[in-house]
Amino acid sequence: MNDSIIIVRDLVKRFGSFTANDRLSFDVKRGEIFGFLGANGAGKTTAIRILCGLSRPTSGDAFVAGFDVYRQSEQIKRNIGYMSQKFSLYEDLTVRENILLYGGIYGMSRGDIRYRTEELLRKLDFIRFRDTLIGRLPTGYKQKLAFSAAIFHKPSIVFLDEPTGGVDPVTRRNFWELIYEASASGITVFVTTHYMDEAEYCDRVSVMSAGRIVALDTPAALREKWNASSVDEVFVKIARPAKTDAV
């Protein structure tokens, strides 16, 4: 199973009488872009929290980058990157300060941070923004930087929780090109989104419904299996077998 960076087997998470994750089993392959879809309340956030080492399962097994979610949550945190639409960078710190903070948190040496910061600013064409407060940057730049900060410590996998909510269509597409680039450089990308066209950009897509994974395959195979012209159509067919509103 050396080519799997995430291994999940019969994972269960209960909150009181409510089963948020009901016997999840799946693998994420090294270097792939894995789309983690599901309706609101399907249990995606619970599963992501477990995989990021922030929550323990009730039962079952899960390994991330070779580490056990029960016993090695600290090692998991060191070896993953995380970015969400809700939180990414500190608005009242400058570009350089934010990168320094991220690098520091992940235990990188000062020299390493300094060298890699220059490299990153050059690559993004950001030299002129080095001492600009994040709050003053246009959205597109912020997003680019937030993603770069999330993978600054060269994690083997990065979790992106609705990274593109509310951004304009050009920024959204630019962002996906960063994802492609990261994936091409060997970083595994685990991403959630409500934009169904983005699901088509993934190598494989899983769909969660009421705590279970109800589909997992390449976008093309899913479209074929459900006789649909898009992942959006597949999603509408299978994401809500029962009214989740009643939960």
Add this chain to the structure above:
Amino acid sequence: MCIAVSACGISKSFGPLRALKEISFEIPEAAVAGFIGPDGAGKTTLFRIAATLLIPDEGNMTLFGYDSVKDFRNLRKVTGYMPGRFSLYQDLTVRENLEFYATVFGTTVLKNYDLIKDIYEHIEPFRDRPAGKLSGGMKQKLALSCALIHRPSLIILDEPTTGVDAVSRREFWELLGSIKENGITVMVSTPYMDEATRCDTIVLMQDGRILESGKPGTIKERFEGTLWHATAEDTYLLLNALRKWKYTLTAYPFGDSAHVTFSEERETAGLIGYMTALNIKGFSIKPAEPTVEDRFLQLMSGGKIYE
């Protein structure tokens, strides 16, 4: 057709930030008007002006014959407003919230129940639950019921579908259709371009300005040049190859394909050989119908080469 809402030269600044710059538009009566644009486009500021909660620096907005500033008292009686953030009383129950809103507007739940029946039915089983304990979807349905309970002529919905999954978004748009059937004009904002086709008229916004407005069909027709739909086994490699082709103007990823425009259309025949030379597997290309999002991208980039 009668005009329900008309805005003329609306500008609004917050300190140095120019949130709205000379916004003008018209909405016909009983239409669903979609205001589409990313965060920071000015949608919320515009909606707060329409809801009489903000005064514009310049320009004016007339809604059902009432000026949004001078006639705000009368206007409030005929409009319902649902802000982007859930703002009902979290510690009142579902039923209490609904009754409170009806009372504030001098009416009763019973009198207008027919209007909200389709929506309220979904949350009726939870009528005694505090609003703060509802799921996201139910909160949204309660907020919509409260915005409608005084039978307004216009409802203003600020990003009701943001962060909502694709299935629930579809359901919500179906509800809007039934609201419109009752003769109510709907102003709704969204960051999702694919929701444009659900509207009768749309206003595309970016950075406090209107990029373009009109019927979704008209907006699509305004797309300049021919749009091409290209596919290959690896979309990322395909995009990079397309951008290096000397006649390519723009190349954007769209689902599992790329949407492309060219400066010299008749040169597209040469693309097949070019892709073969670059070892791009499974390449195919055909003309495509532009979507509202294609037009939005075109207006944003001003036809510049994608970078």
